[in-house]
């Protein structure tokens with residue numbers, strides 16, 4: 001019993017109006033967890049089903065169809081927001097500037113079905129790349145298949161921050177096999193730039209380079225792709241965001257009011273591009289005294305809340321300011337047992353919940369929820 005079996009069953013379901021919700025995209029995904037011979041299935045459906053919540057009889061038809069399969073012990077129906085990373089244009093999303101370049105907004109086959117979360121900031125130095133890599137590794141520690149795409153074209157730093165254990169390579173078709181570190185696949189413009197020479201692409205050239213970067217890579221069907229976006233609201237950030245289908249965006253800020261103001265602008269630009277701001281990460285939110293345990297707010301307070309309020313979203317994590325771990329460690333990963341590491345684990349939980357990824361919990365004794 002696997003996902004394909006369930007999809008084959010669902011494709012036969014007809015609703016009261018004769019439609020098939022798999023064919024028209026109202027079923028977003030199916031998760032199957034095996035416990036011995038017993039399968040626990042979650043069907044992820046569009047919470048905005050024909051402009052309203054999914055009707056009870058439609059949910060019941062889906063549930064019964066899958067429960068009728070041999071070996072299925074439970075079926076959960078999980079409504080969730082419309083997918084943002086399917087290579088399709090989401091109705092109601094703002095068209096891409098410059099005429100809505102729909103094909104450019106598709107994702108390659110190896111990323112189809114992945115949830116995309118992009119990490120953005122209003123300015124450099126607030127910890128955007130650190131949030132990207134620590135979030136990606138924390139998601140991988142939850143058992144998810146994760147890829148990081150370092151799209152900070154001028155300021156790529158992801159490979160160094162994650163500490164690659166396997167360098168990128170070329171396969172027989174001259175496609176790039178991503179680098180790998182701490183359970184995460186990594187693609188970065190860093191791999192294509194020799195001797196740290198500056199990258200000078202803009203506009204169409206950048207678009208072409210990014211598409212090659214996306215499409216000439218051997219992606220391994222990750223559950224989640226974390227994008228490190230260029231900072232700010234300039235052409236570079238715009239050009240890069242334009243290449244992706246509507247996706248979820250995390251805005252990173254420090255508590256400092258200036259950082260918060262520019263972070264707010266970055267968030268509203270993402271919204272104008274048709275992306276959805278999932279939440280705010282306040283980095284360097286405080287420093288905890290190792291002696292007395294008191295929190296010191298070295299960069300002030302309130303930046304994260306101000307950005308979240310302005311963008312109509314919430315603060316998903318407050319990451320403490322922590323010195324690099326002692327010893328020879330050279331990457332930018334916070335150990336899981338550190339305060340920042342724990343905050344990233346919590347952020348990963350919240351992000352996974354909001355993306356609707358993760359292993360479904362087995363249902364109660366009656367097998368149906």
Ligand SMILES: Nc1ncnc2c1ncn2[C@@H]1O[C@H](COP(=O)(O)OP(=O)(O)OP(=O)(O)O)[C@@H](O)[C@H]1O
Pocket residue numbers: 121123124125126127128129130131152155157231283284319320321322323324332340
């Ligand atoms: N919570 C934190 N505590 C202590 N140091 C941090 C924290 N977050 C990030 N840093 C450090 O701050 C510096 C800037 O971080 P990072 O490179 O992630 O920022 P960025 O916003 O991606 O900047 P840029 O866009 O310029 O690359 C790095 O040296 C990083 O190790």
